[in-house]
Structure formats: structure tokens, C-alpha cells
Amino acid sequence: MPRMTDAPGRWSQATVHPDMWTDPDDDPRDSEGAGPDGELATLRGFLADYRMTLRMKCEGLDAEQLARRSVPPSTMSLLGLVRHLAEVERDWRNWIVDGAPLPKLYGARDADFDGVVAEQSAVDAAYDDLEREQAATDAALAAHPDLGERVGKDGIAVRALMVHRIEEYARHCGHADLLRERVDGRVGQ
Template sequence: MSTERPEPPTIADERTALEGWLDFHRATLAHKVAGLDEAQLREASVPPSTLSLMGLVRHMADVERSWFRRCLAREDAPPIYYTDADPDGDHNVTAEDSWEEAYATWQAEIAAARDIVRGRSLDDLGFAPHRNKEFDLRWIYIHMIEEYARHNGHADLIRERIDGATGA
């Protein structure tokens, strides 16, 4: 698992800037989970919350899938971890769940997202069934940057609680 974070460009066209910031935030989450053991990755933030670093990675795998595969590519790609019966299933890590699977699934969804956007215009439209409206790729990039930034803040606090590591 690489924890090298690409620096977003300071001068760039719109597409390069959006992709740079999204890659930076993806790498930031990878950095926040690096070096921890399975028990630490499962550790809930503050009871009764089930929020954990493993749960955040699982959540972001589902978010990547939702916006890039289901919305933009219009694939029939059901959620990975949550269900109607358990809408927080991505965060509700069980004894049967493994970090290796969660991380591999997240990376696979990132790879799928990169394949889907290759060659597309920022003006290309996708349809989000859960919101019943269209979104352009530009909006999806901005939303994904916002989603990662918010959850990276959560990851920072959880990581500090686990082992005192802060920053970056």
C-alpha cells in the first residue's frame, strides 16, 4: 500500500485541477490508514458510533461506485456494503469483514472510476437514481473532493485517537 500523496497542481486547467485534488484526497485517506493493524482499523471512533477507519474505506468504496459506475457510467452496480435493511452497512464492520478485502475493494473502485472518466468531457452527464436527477462529471468530481475532504477529517481524528498520529 503506497502512502505517497501527489501534490495537486497550483496552475492547471480545470480537469487537471479536479483530478489532482481528487487523487490527493484519495491518497490522504490511504495515508491515514497506513501502518495500522486490523484491530486498530476496526476501532470505533467514540461509542456508540460505529465509525472506524475500515468503515470509512468501505464507505468510500461505495461512494466511488455510486457516483462513477452507477451514475456516470449508468452501470447496474449494486452497493457493496450497505443495503436497504442496513443503510450504514459500510460503517458496520463485522468479525467476518477483513481489512485486506476492504482496501482491495476500495482500490478496485478507484481504478474503475479512472477507467470510466478516461476520455469523457466534464460536461458528460450521468444519472443518479438515488437523487432522481442528472449530474455532470464536473459536479461529480467536486462532490467526490468534498466527500473525501470531510471523511479525511474524520479519519484524522480517529487516527489521532488510536495512536496519536496527527497531520498530513
């Protein structure tokens, strides 16, 4: 006898490969053709693709769905991930520039997840924060195109900062996969 569950059914909008998020011709991440030349361009390309993947995983959802927590005791939600990545972009910028660190965007530790509310104004603010912090960190790193250059008070290599940013987005895109499937059953790359 089948079990009753409140979990949504698995589905995808893709028709070419049903385990993908979207069909290859519709995937905005694959618009450049062959990969970029050079290490810096490659790193920037991977970062841009993971940033877009996070947005794709959130698109089409309302404020309540974006703010919906995964499973107790976790406070993780898609909106929390957007807020968290805005926060970590700011943290990375603090590693790049000299001087006093910028304050946390959302306050105390874990407030990026704990402070999520299901309101459209909170969603809009989180996306505004993410775009602003991404642009500011990108600008700070653009001043240091040599991947071997060491920056900030701790002398961290630009390459390490770039790779860490990619790792952070990639890891959280994995979380976004599971969170989105929990919200409406949509699966895929």
C-alpha cells in the same frame, strides 16, 4: 492534579513542522511541483491527494486498530471509512453509467461501517474493493473528459461528480484525522 486518561498522547513523525503528519520533503502528495494546468487536471490532482491522505492516515496500523470504533454510539472506524469510500465510488459509477445500478458491496445501509471486523483478511478485502471501485469509476469518468457534459439518467454534470467526489474524500479525511488521533495520538495534515 492531572487526570488519568486512556487517550494516547499527541505526536507526529514530522520534525520540520510538528503539527504536520510528515515533513514536506517526505510528503508523497507534493511530488509534482507546481500545480497542474487546467480544471480537469486540477480536480484529478485534488482527488488523488485526498485518496492518498486517507491511506496515509491508515498506514502502520494493524487490523484491530483500523477496526477500532471512535466513541459510542458511532460505528465509525478507519476501516469503515475505507469500506464506505469503496461503496460510494460504486454509487457514483451508478450515476455515470446507464442501465441497472450495481448492487451495494456490503449489503444493507450502513453495513460498510457496521460490518467491520478486526481481521487482516477483512482489511485486505476492503483495500482491494476500494482500489477496484476507484479504478472503475475513474475509467467511467475518463470516457467523459468534458466537465460540462451531463451523464447518466439524471443528467448530472461531470464537473459536479468530480467536485462531489473530492468533497466526500475531504470530509472523510477529516474524520480519519480524529480517528487516527484516537487510536495512537498521531496528528497532522
